[in-house]
Amino acid sequence: xxxxxxxxxxxxxHVPDYKKKSAxxxxxxxxxxxxxxxxxxxxxxxxxxxxxxxxxxxxxxVKVLSIALLLICVSxxxxxxxxxxxxxxxxxxxxxxxxxxxxxxxxxxLFIPIFSGIIAIPALFNVFVPGxxxxxxxxxxxxxxxxxxxxPEVISITKQGSMAAFVFVMRVATSVSLVVLxxxxxxxxxxxxxxxxxxxxxxxxxxxxxxxxxxxxxLRLIEDIHLAKKSRVIRKGSIREGxxxxxxxxxxxxxxxxxxxxxxYSAMVSRGFTNEVRVVDSFKIxxxxxxxxxxxxxxxxxxxxxxxxxx
Amino acid sequence: MHIPDGYxxxxxxxxxxxxxxxxxxxxxxxxxxxxxxxxxxxxxxxAAFSFIIMMFNIPAPGGSTGHAVGGALIAIILGPWAALxxxxxxxxxxxLLFGDGGITAIGANCFNxxxxxxxxxxxxxxxxxxxxxxxxxxxxxxxxxxxxLSLNLAAFFTAVEFGIQPLIAHTPDGTPLYAPYPLHIAxxxxxxxxxxxxxxxxxxxxxxxxxxxxxxxxxxxxxxxVANMREGMKMARSSKxxxxxxxxxxxxxxxxxxxxxxxxxxxxxxxxQSILGYVPEGLKRxxxxxxYTFMADYNLPGWNTPFMTALGYILSGFIGVGVIxxxxxxxxxxxxxxxxx
Numbered sequence: 001x002x003x004x005x006x007x008x009x010x011x012x013x014h015v016p017d018y019k020k021k022s023a024x025x026x027x028x029x030x031x032x033x034x035x036x037x038x039x040x041x042x043x044x045x046x047x048x049x050x051x052x053x054x055x056x057x058x059x060x061x062v063k064v065l066s067i068a069l070l071l072i073c074v075s076x077x078x079x080x081x082x083x084x085x086x087x088x089x090x091x092x093x094x095x096x097x098x099x100x101x102x103x104x105x106x107x108x109x110l111f112i113p114i115f116s117g118i119i120a121i122p123a124l125f126n127v128f129v130p131g132x133x134x135x136x137x138x139x140x141x142x143x144x145x146x147x148x149x150x151x152p153e154v155i156s157i158t159k160q161g162s163m164a165a166f167v168f169v170m171r172v173a174t175s176v177s178l179v180v181l182x183x184x185x186x187x188x189x190x191x192x193x194x195x196x197x198x199x200x201x202x203x204x205x206x207x208x209x210x211x212x213x214x215x216x217x218x219l220r221l222i223e224d225i226h227l228a229k230k231s232r233v234i235r236k237g238s239i240r241e242g243x244x245x246x247x248x249x250x251x252x253x254x255x256x257x258x259x260x261x262x263x264x265y266s267a268m269v270s271r272g273f274t275n276e277v278r279v280v281d282s283f284k285i286x287x288x289x290x291x292x293x294x295x296x297x298x299x300x301x302x303x304x305x306x307x308x309x310x311x
Numbered sequence: 312m313h314i315p316d317g318y319x320x321x322x323x324x325x326x327x328x329x330x331x332x333x334x335x336x337x338x339x340x341x342x343x344x345x346x347x348x349x350x351x352x353x354x355x356x357x358a359a360f361s362f363i364i365m366m367f368n369i370p371a372p373g374g375s376t377g378h379a380v381g382g383a384l385i386a387i388i389l390g391p392w393a394a395l396x397x398x399x400x401x402x403x404x405x406x407l408l409f410g411d412g413g414i415t416a417i418g419a420n421c422f423n424x425x426x427x428x429x430x431x432x433x434x435x436x437x438x439x440x441x442x443x444x445x446x447x448x449x450x451x452x453x454x455x456x457x458x459x460l461s462l463n464l465a466a467f468f469t470a471v472e473f474g475i476q477p478l479i480a481h482t483p484d485g486t487p488l489y490a491p492y493p494l495h496i497a498x499x500x501x502x503x504x505x506x507x508x509x510x511x512x513x514x515x516x517x518x519x520x521x522x523x524x525x526x527x528x529x530x531x532x533x534x535x536x537v538a539n540m541r542e543g544m545k546m547a548r549s550s551k552x553x554x555x556x557x558x559x560x561x562x563x564x565x566x567x568x569x570x571x572x573x574x575x576x577x578x579x580x581x582x583x584q585s586i587l588g589y590v591p592e593g594l595k596r597x598x599x600x601x602x603y604t605f606m607a608d609y610n611l612p613g614w615n616t617p618f619m620t621a622l623g624y625i626l627s628g629f630i631g632v633g634v635i636x637x638x639x640x641x642x643x644x645x646x647x648x649x650x651x652x
Binding site for chain 1: 347349350351359362363366370376400408413491492522524
């Protein structure tokens with residue numbers, strides 16, 4: 001006998017609506033994606049660090065110190081023009097360091113300050129930041145409030161608010177650019193060794209670099225775990241199931257890493273580790289570094305001087 | 312909760328670096344003593360694990376997902392001092408190499424997520440779960456509450472750090488220079504999202520992981536951390552250097568009187584009136600609740616000459632520190648020792 005569905009003409013076949021489902025990624029895909037982009041990023045970083053640009057040729061210690069001072073300088077600036085000026089100088093430095101401008105701009109503007117930009121938008125209005133109105137949007141009868149936020153009779157975009165939002169976004173973008181520039185032009189092992197200019201004890205730079213290596217190992221592990229799970233399930237489980245699964249993985253991960261720390265310790269001891277860290281570094285301050293330092297000091301003094309006059 | 316560069320002004324992030332450096336120093340001394348040569352591998356793997364915890368997406372209602380910070384969880388497993396260092400190292404790597412959280416804000420981020428969160432989480436877990444077996448439901452519940460409350464406390468500190476920015480740094484015409492929202496906006500917004508969503512994610516994860524470890528490897532819970540804490544308490548009692556440092560700080564406090572203005576974040580209603588031109592409604596209400604301080608303005612009634620004021624200041628400093636030390640001492644005495652140790 002033929003099955004009924006072969007005879008009847010219009011049967012409803014349930015085809016899962018992939019388009020609809022892929023619109024919202026599950027927690028498995030999200031973690032896999034985030035891990036992949038993290039690993040990809042840190043691999044890409046090394047590529048620019050080996051080019052022969054201006055920042056790559058400076059001693060890492062001088063560079064780390066300069067960037068740290070510039071970060072503090074950015075946080076002290078008051079006038080928007082100064083922040084914009086400093087930002088342009090940083091863009092110039094990126095070009096001189098042979099980082100493609102498009103890549104650099106994308107990394108800064110697509111990645112982080114979009115988030116800060118969204119945060120900054122409400123600041124435009126007098127509801128959140130009081131100030132002199134520039135553009136009046138709505139007028140209400142009487143005062144009222146939503147929770148802790150008082151709604152004034154007139155809602156307007158204020159001079160103070162828009163300036164605050166602008167300065168805020170520019171400051172975040174400039175700071176992020178500086179950090180991106182440092183990370184792109186320095187190999188991570190040099191970067192961590194250079195932390196010693198801030199009197200960070202050697203044992204810490206040693207632990208940090210060890211951590212960095214094991215992060216990559218563990219990242220690989222959780223990517224595998226998630227891929228294994230993804231390839232074995234055919235439907236979305238309940239939230240509870242998902243939470244339980246993630247927690248179990250975290251617990252396993254924790255047990256693994258504690259076990260691993262024992263193994264690593266034994267391995268270190270068997271190779272002669274005595275809790276004393278000696279880091280071999282070949283850092284040398286050369287002519288380029290002196291030249292850079294002179295220019296840098298002059299530049300910072302100029303910026304801070306202008307900040308005093310205009311602020 | 313990672314504060315990026317540019318959100319906090321130099322006074323704030325500088326202050327948090329100044330707070331964190333002695334804490335790191337003290338923690339590393341404790342760990343060097345209790346872990347000895349093992350500390351490098353132990354902390355490196357602990358830090359790598361802290362980093363990895365923040366990578367997991369956790370399913371939440373409505374198809375959304377969230378990340379856990381894991382401060383309380385790591386403190387429950389590694390002990391608060393090791394957690395402090397492990398989470399700090401994870402945060403430093405995130406800031407330096409992955410652009411997550413600002414470099415200037417490392418001090419503040421470590422204060423919120425590596426200090427406030429592990430310590431409050433750890434003590435809440437110990438107090439609520441005391442006298443119960445490692446795998447009892449009460450312990451699991453305690454872990455959940457520890458995760459929930461410690462995350463909310465960390466979020467509260469973060470919100471206050473944001474909220475004081477427009478007060479301490481603005482141009483003469485009132486344009487805020489850093490994070491633009493005042494306390495009465497920053498605190499409720501942060502508190503809301505952490506009270507209703509992220510707090511529960513943190514609670515569920517903390518409770519489930521602790522339950523899993525209690526089931527599979529109960530020795531891992533409440534052994535290393537107790538040894539660790541005892542060591543810390545012993546050192547705190549015996550280390551003269553730390554007490555001398557605290558003493559000097561207290562004696563130096565009257566210098567604060569010479570500085571113009573008031574401490575950031577510690578305004579009275581009248582001072583707020585003059586800074587802001589208005590007093591936030593909530594603060595006015597709060598201000599009226601507590602009228603009966605023993606030492607208003609950190610001074611004793613009637614001591615009004617500058618010298619007496621300075622003396623009163625020092626005295627109230629000593630009493631304040633004394634109260635904190637006493638409470639900590641009581642906590643260390645009356646927290647029951649773990650059965651397994």
